[in-house]
Amino acid sequence: MSKQFKNIDFNKIEEMVEDDVDFRNQLLDAITVAVEELRNTYVRGIEEKSLPTIKQARHKIKPTLGLFDLEKLAVIIGNGKRLLLENGFGDGIDRHKEEFLDAANEVLEEVKQYR
């Protein structure tokens, strides 16, 4: 499989689906839904300054990030966790929101291209 994709490890998906096209599509659909839900909930959490909402979004996406190596998105979420601990919703949060949105949208775009 080509390594033009930088935001998600599709080899892990291929290893799991073993050429089962239906299963591959189901898995890609499920990853898309998970990242879209993360994007919406996480951004809502930032806009509403709600730490529980952000924590819930982080918690829910954790297995997907790890299982399919969504490394860039995982790093940005980790940076956001530190930023929130140190500065709360103050300095840097708008920039973090933009970085997070870019990373989430890049994953979604790669999944779309991969199909």
Next chain:
Amino acid sequence: MCINLVIVDDSDVDILIIQDAISDLSASINFNSFSNPEEFLKFIGGFHPEMFRIEKFIIISDINMPRINGFEMLDKIRARPEMALVPVIMFSSSSSQEDALKSIARGANAFLSKPLQIEAYQRLIRTTIEFWTHHLQG
């Protein structure tokens, strides 16, 4: 004997990975998944109590779900005397000791933290189901 495996998890990714993990188990398993506890509670709500003596169930549930969470669902399961002995395994992204203790205190048979590697995740699911299947068939 066929085992009714019930997965309650609001993540489709997790449901698919679990479904794939059990596909090569030799035991006869009837797979049921629910994306929220309300759906599952509605599903079992119509069962006659005798059903849980005739059929064998294993329930694997996430904890962090909207509206009714896994703990509240566990309370409702254990409130039904006929389900007192149904194995319930809490399976969560959480690795907190508090969640583990809360699960056991409320009557879960085990608390497992979701591994972040596919192979480990699927192996954990397979060994867990094999263990409880063996226990129920014992």
